[in-house]
Amino acid sequence: MIPRPTWYAWKVWRRNWDVFFKTYRVNFLPPFVEPVLYLLAIGYGLGMFVGEIDGVPYVLYIAPALLAISMMNSSFFECTYSSFVRMYYQKTFDAMISTPLSIEDVIAGELLWGATRSLIYATAMLAVLIVFGVVSLPSSLLVIPFSFLAGLLFSGIGMCFTAITPGIDTLNYPAFLFITPMFLFSGTFFPLSVLPEALQLVAIAVLPLAQVVTVTRSLTLATLSPLFLYSLAWIASCAAIFFFLSIHLMKKRLVV
Amino acid sequence: MPVKPIIEGQGLRKEFGTLKAVDGISFSVMPGEVFGFLGPNGAGKTTTMKMIECVSPATAGVLTVFGLDVNRDPRGIKRWLGVVPQETNLDPDFTAIENLLIYARYFGIPPAEARRRSEDLLSFVQLSEKRNVPIEKLSGGMKRRLILARALVNSPRLLVLDEPTIGLDPQARHLMWEKLKALQAAGNTIVLTTHYLEEAERLCNRLVIMDHGKILVEGAPGDLVRQYAGEDVVEADHTPGVVRCLEEIGARFEVHGDMVQVFSDRPKEVATRLLSDCNPGRVFVRRGSLEDVFLSLTGRALRD
Structure with missing residues (x-):
């Protein structure tokens, strides 16, 4: 049975949007501050010693990775810890499903919001990167629509964990065992080609962030990676799968 | 033409694994009635409310609200339902009036109309001065009243209240009763659960006493007292x-x-x-x- 969310999901999205902009000062701090710190410390600092990777200055090499990581973090953590708080502690979902909204609508709204958050953060960060002159234009502007798709992927994955976690503490497992390794081993700060071949294959086959980095890097460097289409298709299909799977799992958890 | 019941349940069951939370109950609630579900903890009252609210599917039996089947047309039913849950689930990310406005949006009420209704309802539950106060700054009684206002924002044809006065001091409880009486006088149909028997005696036209998932007796409070006490x-x-x-x-x-x-x-x-x-x-x-x-x-x- 495939869940069937409806356009009512946008009302849930809108609720989260309203909360976000109520506290926008705090929310907008990370996407502006983070890239500056990383660019200075790692891009320019560490970059002094690294020089170039695949003929690309190091700071240009990591700029797309910063975008990809930000897409992952903003959406994954929104649909894990934040969604869990709304579901479990605030009982926001319970209140919503007493209205014409169905549980499918509620979860779909949360996922769309997670994706939107990725878009907001990636866009803000992109502006900083443009100012630093470390991304190519105009191809980098495609990062904006792409960040929504990538965000939807990580939202769906995160929501699956939220659906099966017994409590908020156990969400630390996917955060440390899945997100942190991915943050380091997805071709973010060094190319996958330096890894043993088996690990390379694993990363290319299953790590969502590796796909997102591939696509983003192609866009910001304006040079198409041979894996570009593969990664894009991977992201699109997995985003769809996890979208429906997470709604299904949440329904199983909440409708008793 | 005979008057059709607002809610009709027949042979309603709800099982959680081996636990029979609701064990084959039948009841009907007529328009304009205040109908009470009484019983000790674990009697199956809240489970019954959740089935009426279309959020918990019955294991067996038939349940219709406004003549619509809860399994087939939950959206059509919930459109006209006002729910006061046992647990306070106001949205803590918003103020009192924002809670009403955002809830109205879930029902698709246009913003201008939502604002008008929210102001009216805040004054009905005597919270107008608290309109811009965040939820966490409200007292328990104020929260319950705000939940009542929230339940009325869609002008419901049926109000479902699960322990509406739980944890309130006598002043707050009397105010809540007064509001429910006013709603009843205006012709609203109300279903409530309570274990405050005085509350049931004051408010309910008819009630059932449940225990272990079954209905033990049904009737008007006065008749039940005469008959059993x-x-x-x-x-x-x-x-x-x-x-x-x-x-x-x-x-x-x-x-x-x-x-x-x-x-x-x-x-x-x-x-x-x-x-x-x-x-x-x-x-x-x-x-x-x-x-x-x-x-x-x-x-x-x-x-x-």
Whole structure:
């Protein structure tokens, strides 16, 4: 049975949007501050010693990775810890499903919001990167629509964990065992080609962030990676799968 | 043309694994009625409310609200439902009025209309001065009243209240009752659960007492009291003399701790007899209450 969310999901999205902009000062701090710190410390600092990777200055090499990581973090953590708080502690979902909204609508709204958050953060960060002159234009502007798709992927994955976690503490497992390794081993700060071949294959086959980095890097460097289409298709299909799977799992958890 | 019930449940069951939370109940709620579900903890009241609210599917049986099947048309039903849940689930990320406005949006009420209704409802529940206060700054009574206002934002045809006055002080409780009375007078249909028997006696036209997932009795509070407790109840100290006397008269009585409770349709006679012949210590005659009915039907053992 495939869940069937409806356009009512946008009302849930809108609720989260309203909360976000109520506290926008705090929310907008990370996407502006983070890239500056990383660019200075790692891009320019560490970059002094690294020089170039695949003929690309190091700071240009990591700029797309910063975008990809930000897409992952903003959406994954929104649909894990934040969604869990709304579901479990605030009982926001319970209140919503007493209205014409169905549980499918509620979860779909949360996922769309997670994706939107990725878009907001990636866009803000992109502006900083443009100012630093470390991304190519105009191809980098495609990062904006792409960040929504990538965000939807990580939202769906995160929501699956939220659906099966017994409590908020156990969400630390996917955060440390899945997100942190991915943050380091997805071709973010060094190319996958330096890894043993088996690990390379694993990363290319299953790590969502590796796909997102591939696509983003192609866009910001304006040079198409041979894996570009593969990664894009991977992201699109997995985003769809996890979208429906997470709604299904949440329904199983909440409708008793 | 016969009046159609607002809610009709037939052979309704809800099982959680081996636990039978609701074990085959049938009931109907008529338009304009205040209908109560009473029972000890774990009797199945909240589960029944959740089935009416279309958020928990029944294991078996048929349940219709406004003539619509809860499984087939939950959206059509929920459109006209106002729900006051047992747990306070106001949205803590917003202020009092924002809670109403955002809830109105879930129902698709246009913003201008939502604002008008929200202001009216805030004044109805006497929270107008608190309109811009964040939820966490409201007292328990204020939160319950705001939830009532929230439940009314879609002008519901049926209000479902699960323990509407739980945890409130007497002032707050009386205010809540006043508001519910006003809603009843305006012709609203209301279903509520409570274990405050005084509340049920005051508010309900008709009620059922549930225990272990089943309905034990159904009727108007007054009728139930007359039928199960008698108009008046005599209470006396529990002494061997009193017990002997009562056995001689053949009166029906129950012993509760150091008191004996006598159910009789001739309470004055019993009291006079006790006073004159049995040296009873203290004797009281009081009106029978729903509490007597409740305790005699569900027993005095503690429930969790």
